[in-house]
Amino acid sequence: MTSSGGAAHDPAAVPRSASRTWATPRPVDLALTLRPLSRGRFDPTMRWVGSGVWRTLRTVDGTATLHLEVDRGAGAVRASAWGAGCDAALDLVPGMVGEGDDDDGFDVSAHPFLHDARRRSPGLRLVRVGLVFEMLVPAILEQKVTTVEARRAWRTLVAQHGEAAPGPAPEEMRVAPSPRAWSLIPSWDWHRAGVDPRRSRTVLAAASVAPGLERTLALGRGGEEIARKIRSVPGVGVWTAAETTQRSHGDPDAVSVGDYHLPALVGWALVGEPVDDDGMLELLEPWRGHRQRVMRLIESSGFAKPKFGPRMTIQDHRAH
Template identity: 40%
Template sequence: MRTVLELPAHYDFAGTLAPLCLGRADPAARLSHTELWWAVRTPDGPATLHLRRNGDTAEATGYGAGAGWVIEAADAIAGLHDDVRGFATLADRHPVVRRAWHDRPGLRMTRTGRLFTHLLPTVLAQKVSGKEAFRSYAKIVRHFGEPAPGPLDGLLLPPDPARIAASPYWVFHPLGVEQKRADTLRRVAAVADRLEAAPDPATATARLTCLPGVGDWTAAEAVRPAYGDPDAVTVGDYNIPHHVGYALTGAARAGSRESAPGRISEADARMLELLEPFAGQRARVVQLLMAATPAPPRFGPRMPLRSFARF
């Protein structure tokens, strides 16, 4: 099944679709500046969406039982339902944001409609480095996954939530996931159908944050690409508050990262204060700043890579 999508002026193909692919070695996705392969479990069954850019259009091809679903959703997945009218006026409230929008006007926000797809890597990224999280994610997809529909060799479907929910903790231990994250992942997978049925980002966030082990950080990171929510700003991230603060004020650090139950960190509070003029579009501003402005200087070593999978 195929359709052709009309792309807006200056459309940023790779930048917009980056949330669908966790790097070059993602077993369930492939992304370049002109092409996306994305394996997904849809309400109609397994599917692969292939997007190929050709100038100001993109050809969308669907494979598998869910081909019709991904073709119908292709424009939303590609961020073409993202409404940026009026954002240029809002961006004028700060010269750095105005410049970032001028430099990257083609960035859009995806709306995949598949919440568990984003919850899987997000839960695995809780309290560990990005490399550790990706390593566990890739192992889980290879362990639970199966060949994705379509002609691309090596592409795998993400795990069926039912299989994740039914697996005991010891299955995840050799994959590099300790019991706390494994239990959270199994808990989320057990109610995946109810979570996927949430009609809007606010409802999805409320349902998620009622689950033990799921806080504001996890909810925002999953809800934003699933629903295309331009205001789902991430609180509790290790790097984002410092990046936002550095971009908007020049300060190398936004403040202390120490937090407590019911109290956000000083760095997060400062980030939210700086983003307040952009209420309703705060996540879009963060997306722009992360894409178009330099990262703050580093003052210490990177987090060490750890693994207890063999113990």
């Protein structure tokens, strides 16, 4: 690994910066690996430009902008970061690109669809970004609403209450608000963003215990103890905890039970017909310990279930 860093003569004018390079013995596909971190094309915290990705982060040392790109010829990931939290952001990169993601014992050779999906996605890794609170908030905003509603709310609130991305980030990129900043958002801004009181109360509850959430990272990559601690936040259930630990902890087994679309997707992909939550768990049971890995393979394959049946109605909470 190599690194370089520097500080500007005027810290207010040019943020602190640093860079590092990691050798990657196994191939890494950034698009597939980091896809769960993106909340849509217009997510103000993440932007793809060419073959590289920009991501803003709020680290223990402050805000940071991170740029990642794979150097395939050198078999390495090159990372640059700017801001007070640049070094802390770079410390998160190995987990983000799959370090510690252990797929030993994961065998899909008996299932043609999964076997082919794995063969065609050799660079897929499970992301572990840390930053539990930062991963939890957008999951809360996604509770029981459409993707369109959730992404609009995330984009609106981060733009209004986040901070400008340090360094040479693409225009309009922002760093998500701190726990305190989330707790200070006035009720009318939640309302204008289309977030109902139930979800805003849950974000406030999470903000009040944010340091404790971060301590769960020391417990490993997943498991019931971590999920239980995250579910102890009022308003956070099984689905929200799973959506969080998949990203923050790199949990290879977390299943988003209670998802509106997921059981049908799994059913169609694995057995050619829709199933419910119980049916989904039954289908995934042979890969217990790696059930999230199966979900990521299905997603990376581009498989889509047949387009028929009811859809969730977009609700405009701003109109009430």
